[in-house]
Amino acid sequence: MSEQTNPWEKLKAYTDARIALGRTGGSLKTHELLQFRKDHALAKDAVWTEMDIPHLEEGLQDLKLKSLILQSQAESRENYIKRPDLGRKLDENSKQAIRNLKLATSDLSIILSDGLSAQAIALHALPFLQELLPKLSGYSLAPISIVKQGRVAISDEIGELFSSKLAIILIGERPGLSSPYSMGIYLTYNPKAGNTDEKRNCISNIRAGGLPYAYAAEKLAFLTSEALRLKLSGVHLKDTFDHHLLNNESGKN
Template sequence: MKPPAPPPLSLTRLRELTPARVGLGRSGASLPTAALLGFTLDHARARDAVHADFDVGALMTGLNDLGLQPLQVSSQVRDRRDYLRRPDLGRMLDPESRRALESHGKASGQLALVIGDGLSPTAVNIHAVELVRRLQLAAGLIDVGATVIASGARVALGDEIGALVGARMVLMLIGERPGLSAPDSLGAYLTFAPRIGRTDAERNCISNIHRAGLSYAEAAYRIAWLVREGLTREVTGVALKDESGGIPPQLGAP
């Protein structure tokens, strides 16, 4: 005899398990006022995150305090409207930035760290410096060479930057496309042997880094594992699976 099936989850229980909009109810043919106002507010926050100012000054100060000496570069986009309409321009350095990196010469470290505004400057402003600090603790002996702050950046901009500074691997921290439940989500992309023309299949991504998502400690642990393994195996992307096993309990601080 089969055991009885467990009772279905109530909508109240489902709402406790996810930030998704579940069981909002209705008022006539429309949403209840509270649900509609909540949706409108979250949508406004997501739009604000896309158009927020990229606080390069605070990032420069924070990274300098961590012992890093960041360089500042820009993509070929002229403004935020240009960034949203022309993703291709966000993947290429402007001529002045390219010349600056060429004159800077090759960095000594194996890993180039690039911090770009992406689709949510808000996420980078809030999370990037603290994640880098945690990454320094988790990465141990990984030798970070050039550190670059890139405005108007898409993920692939890191490929050109990494190639110019002679890095074996590039780590790009960038603001992810805002969602209605997470306008400040940060992503981390790792690419071995960066060069123009790399595809997304050749990258590893750790995403959803924010206060209600992946913690700084766990994100730093996973990124450090991927960096070490990627440098050892000389590969990233679909050929490198995250087998870190999750963060050990003793490192589980938020």
């Protein structure tokens, strides 16, 4: 009599989700329990790790991009975790630093922020920008903002202070047990303090094993073009990128 295969084992090859873990008596297998503890520790470390600003500054310099270091009103990592509202606002010194530049209106403000996984930005922001920048060659850019202890909504205030038409923030996403270093992107047309989340478009799960840089960059470039053309973003900007991609591919055949 042939041994029956477990159909869950085949499904396990297609996902990082914790399925088909197996049992030893009434408990998880030792390997699975240790893996869970490791992944939990990585997720905790991701939340508490500080952003490597010199690494980002050097990488942006290599890309021939000007940068500006900014700080939210959350003065420490602990303060940032306990007071989400403070991570959505710039401190006064940062506001004044932008005003002192006295720059003309720009098409785009691009912001890098630690969010809930500074390591995600350290790993993904620079290689992603390498893919993205050639696709934005027709647009004027404000200096790239590197924001310490920032949350998504801080992009509104930064974009408004730079008088940019569009704010794009690359931010570390909340770490999960299978993806502690995932980067997200939020795009907002007409950024200004007080905007709410329905005004944003999101591209999520940019990481190894998630969304590839090339695809995410193409998608962001498409949404940027559409947002500036239609003068809107968020729920009113329909994400037709995949349909657009399919049409382009079928046109080549």
